[in-house]
Amino acid sequence: MVDIILDNIKKSFGSVQAVRGVSLKVYDGEYLTLLGPSGCGKTTTLRIIAGLEKADSGEIYFGDKKIDFNVPPEERNIGMVFQHFEIFPFLDVWDNVSYSCKVRGVNKDEIEERVSKYIHLVNLDKYVDKFPFELTAPQLQRIGIARALATGAKILLLDEPLGALDQRYRDEFRVEMRKLVKKLNITAIHVTHDQDEAMMISDRIAVMRKGSILQVGTPGDLYIKPNAIFVANFIGESNFVEGEVKSIDKYTQIKLHGGGPIIFSKNKHFYKRDRVIGSIRKEFVKIKEFIEENKLKDNNLIEGNINNIAFLGSHLRVNIELENGDIIEAKVTYPPSIQFEVGSKVYIKLHPENVLLFPYPEDLDYELALE
Ligand code: ATP
Numbered sequence: 055m056v057d058i059i060l061d062n063i064k065k066s067f068g069s070v071q072a073v074r075g076v077s078l079k080v081y082d083g084e085y086l087t088l089l090g091p092s093g094c095g096k097t098t099t100l101r102i103i104a105g106l107e108k109a110d111s112g113e114i115y116f117g118d119k120k121i122d123f124n125v126p127p128e129e130r131n132i133g134m135v136f137q138h139f140e141i142f143p144f145l146d147v148w149d150n151v152s153y154s155c156k157v158r159g160v161n162k163d164e165i166e167e168r169v170s171k172y173i174h175l176v177n178l179d180k181y182v183d184k185f186p187f188e189l190t191a192p193q194l195q196r197i198g199i200a201r202a203l204a205t206g207a208k209i210l211l212l213d214e215p216l217g218a219l220d221q222r223y224r225d226e227f228r229v230e231m232r233k234l235v236k237k238l239n240i241t242a243i244h245v246t247h248d249q250d251e252a253m254m255i256s257d258r259i260a261v262m263r264k265g266s267i268l269q270v271g272t273p274g275d276l277y278i279k280p281n282a283i284f285v286a287n288f289i290g291e292s293n294f295v296e297g298e299v300k301s302i303d304k305y306t307q308i309k310l311h312g313g314g315p316i317i318f319s320k321n322k323h324f325y326k327r328d329r330v331i332g333s334i335r336k337e338f339v340k341i342k343e344f345i346e347e348n349k350l351k352d353n354n355l356i357e358g359n360i361n362n363i364a365f366l367g368s369h370l371r372v373n374i375e376l377e378n379g380d381i382i383e384a385k386v387t388y389p390p391s392i393q394f395e396v397g398s399k400v401y402i403k404l405h406p407e408n409v410l411l412f413p414y415p416e417d418l419d420y421e422l423a424l425e
Pocket residue numbers: 067070071072090091092093094095096097098099247
């Protein structure tokens with residue numbers, strides 16, 4: 055069993071509280087990602103697990119075993135992959151990969167077996183005799199992964215491992231990384247600030263901000279049920295509107311600020327007159343043509359004017375200005391079912407289950423900042 059448990063881990067660098075009481079359980083065989091903006095404490099958390107950094111307080115367990123903070127990385131049975139890891143330019147692929155086993159004193163036969171196994175698993179068989187200068191960036195990164203795995207580690211720690219790769223290689227590599235971890239049945243903790251990467255690669259994601267974990271969940275959980283404005287904003291793309299709860303029956307009715315329209319939400323954890331923020335994913339904003347009779351049939355339509363249209367190939371971004379001046383952006387799959395024109399009047403249809411409500415925060419700008 056190699057569940058990894060972090061219990062109230064704290065770490066400061068002088069006056070900077072890099073990690074502020076992080077508790078997390080990563081299950082045996084799980085691919086978990088620490089996701090958050092730059093400086094939120096992801097790398098420090100990973101380095102504490104690795105033994106490259108000592109926590110100020112808290113506890114770490116690998117399975118049932120409590121890990122003393124003084125245990126060095128090489129005695130923790132972990133493999134590590136970094137964005138910029140050390141490749142020895144004068145060693146070929148085989149020697150670069152076998153290096154980690156040699157320094158750990160693994161015997162010769164075992165090294166042969168492990169190195170050939172992992173070189174094969176990362177698709178470098180054809181390149182065993184090549185030197186780093188003869189290889190591409192993705193191939194060099196494969197060396198790093200094979201080297202980390204060849205240690206025989208059951209835990210793999212990855213810090214922005216794909217950060218140095220071109221976008222076109224990244225998607226492919228993400229899929230491969232996940233397959234590899236699953237095939238080997240190891241536990242992986244991956245650090246990234248890239249939400250697409252986290253969504254593609256992870257069983258679960260821990261969203262971090264300012265040294266704390268805000269939410270841990272599957273990619274689907276975080277997308278459908280974000281527990282904070284920051285998470286709703288960081289994962290995917292959302293519109294945020296401000297309003298006040300007018301009534302609660304089948305749905306919660308929210309009157310948008312500044313004389314705006316009423317919108318409906320399925321979220322019922324609020325009271326009349328509560329000030330709230332509504333969060334609506336851009337792809338859930340449906341645009342309907344402006345036809346007078348619509349008004350009579352459906353009271354969940356909001357009037358607005360298209361004030362910008364951007365074409366992005368797979369989809370359009372259509373901005374609609376409401377009567378109170380709020381702009382709602384819709385992501386519309388291309389080709390759209392209706393023709394949009396700047397200046398034209400339209401309706402927006404929002405399904406109540408797609409309008410998430412959050413209490414109005416003390417500092418909205420802070421909650422909406424992506425840092
Ligand atoms: P990034 O993606 O930019 O690496 P991160 O989320 O991984 O960010 P950390 O690298 O863990 O964040 O840093 C968290 C905070 O701790 C930052 O404010 C950073 O400047 C600070 N910090 C990290 N390491 C040190 C250090 N060795 N000395 C001083 N401050 C540090």
